[in-house]
Amino acid sequence: MHVPDGFINAPVSVAAGVVAAGAVAISLRGARRELDERTAPLAGLVAAFTFAVQMLNFPVAAGTSGHLLGGALAAILVGPYTGVLCISVVLLMQGILFADGGLTALGVNITVMGVVTVVVAYALFRGLVKVLPRKRRSVTVASFAAALISVPAAACVFTAIYAIGGTTDVPVGKVLTAMVGVHVLIGIGEAVITMLTVGAVIAVRPDLVYGARGLSAPLKLRVGGELVDAPAARPVPVAARSPRAVWATGLVTALVLAxxxxxxxxxxxxxxxxxxxxxxxxxxxxxxxxxxSPLADYGVKDIADARISGGLAGVIGVGVTVVAGTGIFWSVRRRHTTDAAPTHVPESV
Incomplete structure (x- = not known):
């Protein structure tokens, strides 16, 4: 759903850019509360993984394909504020390096593909996990539903933006019907990818999934015929909780996909x-x-072999995105740590 230059007029594009800039500014502040020393690298990986999976267009109807938007996946894995930043990083890399999504339409794309998908998906996800049983399966079910709804929601918002600032005279009703119809089908693919990815991470490191925090029901023991809370488990040593294996596995997966x-x-x-x-x-x-650009249209300039050209471009894209994303998220995390550090007051003599 990358909107190119020319679909939306300049005034509305500028207005969308202001909305997007405001959302990113708010997200930078909010992400400070979501990120820690474990999740900052994971957020960079989520951005790179989203970039990789967006290269995998899947057929949804005759002559039509779809790809992951990623807002739901990012919000559930690393938090809604960080999720907006993840999608923004991906869209920025795609627009500048790969000529995918117009530069004047960057604000529209961040608003539609980043802000709307994250807000809709995470709100629905949190609502569902509150009413579903407190089990890991509930998280994956909620992630499926949240991702499914977020895609046609984004299509509706794009149509609203087109209704205000579209550069062609096409009945809005026809655009809305067509956009929602095809993006419901794309949403099914998005939901499956999101559910499988969230489920895979929960299976090995549930503590790394932002949306699953605090959802584990306390273990009960039957004592004298009554159920009582079991004693708290001994904390796992910090070394054993290292997410490096998850990060490495995710990066290799992203590189293979792209x-x-x-x-x-x-x-x-x-x-x-x-x-x-x-x-x-x-x-x-x-x-x-x-x-x-040397990487325009997801190919490396002057490399004739399509397989090698596209594959190399994908690998470069994943590498640049993970480096840029991780750098941004570490900077946000360090600033939060610095701001939260107590000021030393010298003792009076």
Whole structure:
């Protein structure tokens, strides 16, 4: 659902940019409370993993494909504020390096693909986990539903933005019907990917899943015919809680997906591209400012072999995203630690 330059007029694009900038500023402050020494590297990995999976377009209808948006996945794994930042980092890398998503439309894309998906998904997720049994399975079920709804919600918000600032004269009702219809199907794919990923992390390190914190019911023992709380388990040594294995496994997975599996992704246009072509809202689309980038269109310039070119571009994208994301999240975390540190007051003589 990467909106290119030319779909939305300049005033509305600027307004969306202001909304996006405000959301990122709020998220930078909120992420300080979500990130710690374990989750800061994980947040960078989530951004890189989202970048990799977004390269894997899957067919959803005749001549139409879809790909992960990632807002629900990021929010559940690392928190809603950090989730907005993860998707923003991905969109920034895609726009600058790969000419994917217009630069003047960056504010629209962050608002639609980042803010809306995160807010809708996390609100629904938290509501569901409060009413479902306090089990790990409930987290995966809630993540499925949250991801499913977040995608057509984003499609509705894009349609609203188009209704205000669209550069073509197409009936909004037709755009809405087409966008929601195809993105419900894409949402199913998003839901499956989100559920499987969240379930995989919960299976090995439930403590790293932000959305699962505090959901474990206390262990009960039957004593004298009555159920009582079991004694608290001894804390696991810090060394044993190192998330390095999870981080390494996730990074290798992202590299394989972007560097190898992406070659087999569907070549059909994604949901927005298909609707734009069918309904004529792409008449005023503009060339991307980064169209001459060495990595434009997810290929390395001057490498003729499509498999090698695309795979190398994917690997570079994952590497750049994980480095940029991790650097940003570590900086946010360090600033929080510095701000929270008590000021030393010298003792009076």
């Amino acid at each position: 560097g190898f599996v992406s070659f087999y992704a569907s070549a059909s246009p994604d949901g927005l591209e298909k609707v734009a072509a069918d309904k004529g809202i792409d008449k005023n689309v503009e060339e991307h400012a980064a169209k001459d």
